[in-house]
Amino acid sequence: MSEQIPTSALVLLESNFVYPPLPPITDPKLKKAVFTHRSLVNSLPSDLQIDWESYDKSAHVGDSLLDTFITCLLHAMYPTARPKVATDLRSKLVNREINSHISRYYDLPSKVKTSKGTSGTFQLSNDEVGEVYEAYLAGLFYSYLNLKSLTSNDEIDFIGYGKAFEKLSNFLILIYKPLIKSLYDDRINKFDYLIEISEGSKSELNTFTQKFKISQPQYGNPELIWPYWIPENERKGNYGKVWQNTCTVFKKDGTMITCTGMAEGTRVTAENVAAYLVLQQLKGQGRNTY
Template identity: 35%
Template sequence: MSETLHQAGNGNTTDIEVPWPDLPPISDAALQRLSLTHKSIGSIASKEGYEMLAHVGDAILLAVNVEEFFITCLLRDLFPKANKGDITELRSRLVDREMNCQIAEHYELPSNVKAGKGVSETLQDSIRQKGELWEAYLGALFYSYVKEFDRQETETTMNIASLSIGGHSSVTSPTDNHHYSHIQFHGRAFDSLVPFLEAPYIPFARNVVDPGMKHQKDLLDIASRSKSKAELQEMKQKEQIRELVDNKGKENGKPTLVKDEDGNGGKDKFKATCEVTMNDGIILFGEGFGRNYKDAETIAAYMVHVEYKKRTHSVSLSKKMTHKRR
């Protein structure tokens, strides 16, 4: 069934058509209960409740091991030319509290959670806690697959043992080394989760791609290498320019936070400005956008420094041409 999800990114909202799959049932009853039980419930007071499972669910989505876990693998498959920094940036956009919260709400997990008095209302209003319910459900689903594979393996082993000639068998008892038996099923459990997760997360992933991200990263790389901010400050000290002002007219002289105007689900950015007054009174202006103060100011300084160089080069060339005509 395809429905619309409103994907938000720090103020931006983008509607995405999502082919929502049915929520797979958790076959293990104890895990099912735990995935929807808050630690405030008396029977598990002082324990972790669904938070233990949420920790596993978060790892399933966000673990950085490219070969093993879902989100990183998915992004690698969808965008094979993206570098490590691009993948990290996309991953941070794709899995956040608001996204997890909306998925949990779609599957009505918050309305089914059991919590102690005074906690239920807070939980219903908490984006973070509702997002944790989605992670907890994934963790419980993962472990239910592990237990099911372990059960199947145990039955198979016992059947082989019962068919051995004369009742003698070299097959290891199911209880031998059982401490390690679950680990061998983690890969199969993860494989069982992937088809369910792909349906909603592929459109999510394609939606968060910012076409300008590569250009922005290249610009920041060039601006950082240019050391324009330091050069402009040195020029001011040597009185080669009359005035240098960052973020003129802004509170505390800091960059301002602005919404991403691309409408692609990206995160908000900081906007910085840099203004240079040359000794002849000409004012040059540059602006830059970045994920933090430093990046925005670095780009703004670079842009105005480029304008300064263009102007001084043009003036110098004009003087040379005038001299030649004489």
């Protein structure tokens, strides 16, 4: 039986995951903004709103910081990871479900000040609760920069930004490195690579068999199947299934080569993979064996 690798970061976070301590935001003004909901600012008289800042802008910055950190960490841990594989894994780690779960673990939503009529709906919203976590990350980043506000007109110090990002990364790595290590599956990486290098292989195989007077390739009946790396308990509907098909070539001596290809997207892509595998076997056997 193939080894089952978890495909959900949430499952890992809910299974005795060891969270690092949450670093404090040392600047009071930044901390106030991180824990201020837009509804509270909007409820204030216009002449008072100028002294208040909600977490919206911080959340936007924190989301970008988190995306950048995860992308860099993925490629540092697995330099051969295909871009699509890294992107898919990042989407499992950075989303509202995961962000809201981490936010609630650190009890961040309870610290947010909202207008009187908004508190209940805010606490129930994964989107908004997740944004608080993103805002907190931005608050940490800017406090490491000693920047008092996201609306500051201070000259950009890129060396300082790098140092602040490094300090923020020291916290984030303790959360995300174990998750990436558990979720990364090199079988998916090889699967994606095979799809890429097999593009056009049906045509190439046809040309090859004609050149050496071998029977034309025969393809089986395509079918949608579950790839072996998807655990049984996560197989629902058709989402996540891939196309599978076989390619067979009969050689002059009556023996045959049959290979199976799997691919996302279309049936032809799976046939290209199967044709590529057959082609590699034919080329590896040498011309005298055709």
